[in-house]
Amino acid sequence: MHSTSTTFRTHRTSRAAKAAAAVAAGALALSLTACGGSDDDKSSGGDKSGGATAGGSTVTLPKLNGAHLEVAAVWTGGEQKNFKKVLAEFEKRTGAKVTFVPAQDPIINFLGSKVAGGQPPDVALLPQPGAIKQAVDKGWAKPLGPEAQAQLAKNYSQGWQDIGKVGGKQYGAYYKAANKSLIWYNTKVFEGAGASEPKTWKDLLTTAQTVYDSGVTPFSVGGADGWTLTDWFENVYLSQAGPEKYDQLAQHKIKWTDPSVKQALTTLAQIWSKKDYLAGGPKGALQTEFPVSVTQTFSGGDQPKAGMVFEGDFAQVNIGETKAKVGTDAKVFPFPAVGANPPVVSGGDAAVILKDSKAAQALVTFLASSDAATIQAKLGGYLSPNKNVPNSAYPNEVQRKIAQALIASGDNFRFDMSDQAPQAFGGTPGKGEWKDLQDFLKNPGDVAGTQAKLEKDAAAAYGNGS
Numbered sequence: 001m002h003s004t005s006t007t008f009r010t011h012r013t014s015r016a017a018k019a020a021a022a023v024a025a026g027a028l029a030l031s032l033t034a035c036g037g038s039d040d041d042k043s044s045g046g047d048k049s050g051g052a053t054a055g056g057s058t059v060t061l062p063k064l065n066g067a068h069l070e071v072a073a074v075w076t077g078g079e080q081k082n083f084k085k086v087l088a089e090f091e092k093r094t095g096a097k098v099t100f101v102p103a104q105d106p107i108i109n110f111l112g113s114k115v116a117g118g119q120p121p122d123v124a125l126l127p128q129p130g131a132i133k134q135a136v137d138k139g140w141a142k143p144l145g146p147e148a149q150a151q152l153a154k155n156y157s158q159g160w161q162d163i164g165k166v167g168g169k170q171y172g173a174y175y176k177a178a179n180k181s182l183i184w185y186n187t188k189v190f191e192g193a194g195a196s197e198p199k200t201w202k203d204l205l206t207t208a209q210t211v212y213d214s215g216v217t218p219f220s221v222g223g224a225d226g227w228t229l230t231d232w233f234e235n236v237y238l239s240q241a242g243p244e245k246y247d248q249l250a251q252h253k254i255k256w257t258d259p260s261v262k263q264a265l266t267t268l269a270q271i272w273s274k275k276d277y278l279a280g281g282p283k284g285a286l287q288t289e290f291p292v293s294v295t296q297t298f299s300g301g302d303q304p305k306a307g308m309v310f311e312g313d314f315a316q317v318n319i320g321e322t323k324a325k326v327g328t329d330a331k332v333f334p335f336p337a338v339g340a341n342p343p344v345v346s347g348g349d350a351a352v353i354l355k356d357s358k359a360a361q362a363l364v365t366f367l368a369s370s371d372a373a374t375i376q377a378k379l380g381g382y383l384s385p386n387k388n389v390p391n392s393a394y395p396n397e398v399q400r401k402i403a404q405a406l407i408a409s410g411d412n413f414r415f416d417m418s419d420q421a422p423q424a425f426g427g428t429p430g431k432g433e434w435k436d437l438q439d440f441l442k443n444p445g446d447v448a449g450t451q452a453k454l455e456k457d458a459a460a461a462y463g464n465g466s
Contacts, residue, residue, distance in 0.1 A: 057093075058388070059151060059369035065095035067359035072101040072111065073125035073349070077291070078317040082379040089375055090366050096359050106427050108134050111354070115140055122360040125175065125349045128419040128427055129163050135352055136166040142356040144170045144364060151368035159411030160385045164350050172350030173368040176376075177385040178312040179402050180231050180345040180416060181335040184319070186297055187328065189216050189307035197333040201236075204336045205270060208277055211307040218277045220306035222293030223285035223441050226434025228311060230418040230426065233437060234345050235310075237264040238414055239338040250417045252462040256454035262447055267338060269444040279306040282441050294318035298330050310335070312347065313402045317381030326380075327398050344409060347416040348385060377403075425461035432457045 075083055080100065087098045101121050103110045108131050114120045120140065126132050135141035144152075149170050152161050156174070164172030183204075190196070193214035198204040208218035222228045238246045241260040248254045249261070275281040279296065280288065288296075294315045296305035299322050309315065316326050324330045334342050351367045353360045366372050373384035377393040387407050394400040406413075418426030418433055425432035436457060440450040 058371055059366060061090075061094050061362050061366060062358060063095055064359045064362060067094070067096040067357070069096055069098045069123065069359050069363055070101050070121040071098060071123045071125070071363070072103040072107070072114075072121040074103045074105050074107050074127065075125070076102065078320060078381055079314070082376050082382065085379065086367075086372050086375050089372070090363060093366075094359075094362060096362075098363070105429060106423050107131065108423055111135070111140065112138075115354075120354040122353065122355040122357065123363055124352050124354055126172065126352050127347070127349045128423065129172075129350075129415065130420060130423055130426070132164065132172045132350060132352055133166050134423065135354070136171055140354050141166075141171045142353040142360075144173060144353065145361045148173055148361060148365040148368050151365055155368060155370055155386045155388045157385070157387065157410050159413065160348075163348075163415060172352050173364050174348045174350045174385050175367045175373070176349040177383045177406060178314055178347040178416075179383060179406055180312040180347050181235055181343050182312060182315070182332050182402070183308055183310045183335060184294070184297065184315050184330055184332045185308045186304055186306075186324070187331050188302060189214070189304065190331075192216075192302070193307070195307075197331075198336045199342075200336050201239075201267065201270075201338040208271065208308075212277065216304065217279045217306045218308055219271065220279045220288070220293045220297045220309040221272075221285040221441070222288050222290035222309075222311070223282070223438060224288055225290045226429060226438050227418065227427075228290055228293070229437035229441060230433055231312075231345065231416070232268060232310060233264060234417045235335045235343040236267050236338050237261070237417075238343040238345060239335070239341060240264055240267060242339065243414060246414055246417065250420045252421075252458055252464055256458055257451045261451055261454070265440065265444075265447045265450060268440075269447065272441050273444040282444075286438060286441060291318045291321075295322050298322040298324035313383045313399065314381055316399065320381060327396050332398060332402075344413055345416055346406070346409075346413040347419055421458070422461040425458050432461060 071087065073083065084100055087100065090096065091098055107124065107126060111120060111124055126135065132141065152170065152173055160174050161170065164170055164174055189211060193211045193216065195207045195210040198207045211218045237249070240263060245254065245260050271277055278285045290311065294309050294311070295318055297309040298304060298319055319326055319330045336342060351364045353364055370386050370388040373386040373389045374393045376382045377384060377389050378395060380395045380399065383403055383406060385406065391400050391404060394403050421433065428434065433454060436450060436453045440446070
């Protein structure tokens with residue numbers, strides 16, 4: 001999804017980023033391969049965090065009896081249900097009443113209609129740095145106060161603080177993060193096929209063929225949701241073209257007609273062009289929404305619709321809707337290295353204040369604390385960039401390892417490229433990059449045509465090219 005014409009810049013150098021990305025990816029690769037099925041709350045090591053202990057509190061909140069707040073987010077299902085438990089704790093501590101407002105994607109359009117009607121929510125969870133900038137540019141977003149900023153300084157690396165800033169002012173507090181460089185697999189399928197976890201793209205193609213030969217379709221792809229396809233592209237592109245090119249393309253400093261884009265699309269086509277490798281073929285994939293792409297991989301006993309599904313740690317919420325157990329029936333491996341190093345792509349949702357008040361500031365202060373994040377971490381299917389969430393709070397070993405790798409990467413992650421783009425290009429269903437990659441999934445032989453469409457749409461959205 002995206003950042004408007006001015007994308008965020010972190011303080012890392014490209015060389016440092018390359019090294020750190022390699023370290024982070026390597027650490028993730030090492031840690032995930034040994035993930036077991038433990039579902040207890042044992043910590044995997046001495047926890048040195050400053051997170052909340054049982055019954056403890058790390059943040060002071062005001063009494064807000066009589067205050068009413070509305071919080072908008074696009075979360076549905078398990079994510080929404082779990083977030084409401086966090087809001088309930090805020091109500092308990094402050095006396096405020098909080099209403100969750102389900103938002104449609106793209107959320108900026110949803111908020112625009114609310115603002116036009118004179119009824120914006122007090123706080124919104126925005127899933128793109130670009131959406132934060134748009135909210136600021138439109139005069140909707142309000143700067144975070146000293147209490148929220150103090151929580152951010154205490155609990156977040158500088159990089160996570162910086163991507164919530166616009167013009168040097170703090171507008172966003174990243175409550176939720178995502179590791180988008182993971183492939184989940186059905187262990188029964190892998191065991192039955194004699195398949196192993198791949199380390200490289202070439203290995204992945206071999207694993208896919210092995211799964212196919214066993215009688216199971218290799219991949220489930222949620223192509224009805226264009227953002228899943230952008231994540232496929234970003235992982236291939238980051239690993240193959242490298243961090244410097246990734247940053248240039250994210251800022252539209254190089255065109256989508258660049259040879260590096262051609263190489264990445266050609267690589268993607270090695271999977272997307274094999275109709276029998278995709279559950280339902282390309283047509284079926286384009287009709288499959290993300291939640292179904294996950295659940296159909298872990299349902300159906302010995303004959304699921306597919307053996308693997310690519311997406312972030314948040315897929316655990318959907319796996320939880322099946323009988324499969326994360327760590328035993330459902331395991332995960334890092335997105336394989338296409339180039340020299342495996343990719344490390346991150347995403348996230350930031351709390352932004354639209355109606356400034358003591359209560360709204362208090363809620364974002366709470367969401368920036370380790371108390372709030374720890375509550376949702378215990379519920380599963382959630383990852384926090386808050387470094388003071390106790391690792392033991394995550395409910396299974398798989399999730400603990402993913403969280404450890406995210407925190408260990410510090411400032412040296414690459415944020416989801418489409419999340420950095422203007423929303424018209426990187427975050428609108430049926431338009432821009434989402435639509436162009438859906439068309440490419442339908443016709444993966446048309447690399448040049450896809451590049452031309454991507455460049456035309458990017459140039460129009462960024463306003464810096466033709």
